[in-house]
Amino acid sequence: MIVADRKPIEEIIEYIKDANKVLIVGCNECVTVCEAGGKKEVGVLASALRMYFMNQGKDIKIDEVTLERQCDHEYLEEIRNIIDQYQAVVSLACGVGVQFMSEKYFQTPVFPGVNTCFMGVTEERGVWSERCQGCGQCILATTGGICPVSRCAKRLFNGPCGGSSKGMCEIGGEVPCAWQIIIDRLTALGRLDDYEKLAPIKDWSKERAGGPRKVVREDVRQ
Amino acid sequence: MRLRYPDTIRIVRVPCTGKVDIVHILRSFEKGADGVYVVGCMEGDCRYNRGNLRARKRVAEARRILDLVGIGGERVQMFNLSSAEGPRFAQIALEMTEKIRALGPNPIKEKKNKMAA
Ligand code: SF4
Ligand code: SF4
Numbered sequence: 372m373i374v375a376d377r378k379p380i381e382e383i384i385e386y387i388k389d390a391n392k393v394l395i396v397g398c399n400e401c402v403t404v405c406e407a408g409g410k411k412e413v414g415v416l417a418s419a420l421r422m423y424f425m426n427q428g429k430d431i432k433i434d435e436v437t438l439e440r441q442c443d444h445e446y447l448e449e450i451r452n453i454i455d456q457y458q459a460v461v462s463l464a465c466g467v468g469v470q471f472m473s474e475k476y477f478q479t480p481v482f483p484g485v486n487t488c489f490m491g492v493t494e495e496r497g498v499w500s501e502r503c504q505g506c507g508q509c510i511l512a513t514t515g516g517i518c519p520v521s522r523c524a525k526r527l528f529n530g531p532c533g534g535s536s537k538g539m540c541e542i543g544g545e546v547p548c549a550w551q552i553i554i555d556r557l558t559a560l561g562r563l564d565d566y567e568k569l570a571p572i573k574d575w576s577k578e579r580a581g582g583p584r585k586v587v588r589e590d591v592r593q
Numbered sequence: 594m595r596l597r598y599p600d601t602i603r604i605v606r607v608p609c610t611g612k613v614d615i616v617h618i619l620r621s622f623e624k625g626a627d628g629v630y631v632v633g634c635m636e637g638d639c640r641y642n643r644g645n646l647r648a649r650k651r652v653a654e655a656r657r658i659l660d661l662v663g664i665g666g667e668r669v670q671m672f673n674l675s676s677a678e679g680p681r682f683a684q685i686a687l688e689m690t691e692k693i694r695a696l697g698p699n700p701i702k703e704k705k706n707k708m709a710a
Binding site for chain 1: 614615616619622623658659661662663664700701704705707708
């Protein structure tokens with residue numbers, strides 16, 4: 372899933388302080404699972420903002436809605452009939468949702484309500500960590516299913532650097548060395564021979580370095 | 594036991610304090626409550642294992658948010674006691690009422706009335 376973290380309420384207050392009517396829009400997908408932008412978080416943020424402005428003597432109306440997704444036209448269309456009432460929208464979706472909403476409702480200011488962080492997993496409730504950077508040319512088949520693009524601090528492709536120590540990466544902060552995990556997994560799979568093979572030069576043009584990307588599928592396109 | 598406690602307190606019964614969410618606490622203040630306290634079982638005695646521990650964290654988060662928006666986090670508190678401690682329940686009710694009285698009314702209540710006028 373896409374992992375996001377809550378933005379400080381102070382920051383959101385700053386965005387919307389001059390509006391009279393604000394809509395907080397949650398998303399039922401990734402940001403619900405990582406507890407940053409689902410219906411619950413919308414409720415908490417909206418309530419906090421209402422109290423803040425009331426306490427300031429400002430009469431700002433703050434409404435709440437949570438959509439199934441904010442990265443698809445059909446769900447974003449659900450607010451078309453109401454959006455014109457609002458001077459500002461705070462979207463608690465990931466950056467993708469915030470942008471798609473901005474593109475669709477060009478005249479309405481849409482502000483981000485979360486900090487979008489990465490594509491990752493729920494290690495345990497309250498702990499999420501990165502697993503993929505969408506490099507556009509997945510190499511997991513050769514690395515025992517562990518990704519050195521997202522999990523090795525130096526994005527090394529042919530074994531660890533000299534800083535790998537007792538299974539941990541030299542950058543510190545309790546980050547496991549991706550290459551230690553790759554080697555452990557290849558060993559467990561009886562495929563340590565793969566480790567000897569040199570990885571071909573990666574085509575980074577398929578990664579973000581090649582500019583904004585697009586997938587076009589003529590077979591399903593309408 | 595027929596113990597008396599202040600009649601300003603409104604009791605909201607929940608099956609377990611684990612049911613209490615941050616938004617429930619916040620909405621109470623939004624609606625004008627002057628203080629909220631959550632009374633759970635003793636830590637380690639939760640029938641659902643972690644309900645009261647979850648509640649404790651949510652109370653802490655509600656306090657942080659209330660501080661941030663200017664209501665004052667000290668208006669929320671969590672207490673742990675067993676169901677056999679009636680006198681302590683009454684005592685807590687009294688203590689909490691006194692504490693909230695000293696803090697004064699919820700600051701947004703007055704402003705809300707003014708805005709409505
Ligand atoms: S190799 Fe690329 S696509 Fe595969 S998991 Fe890593 S970043 Fe993602
Ligand atoms: S210690 Fe491991 S994870 Fe860290 S940079 Fe070196 S090879 Fe990559």
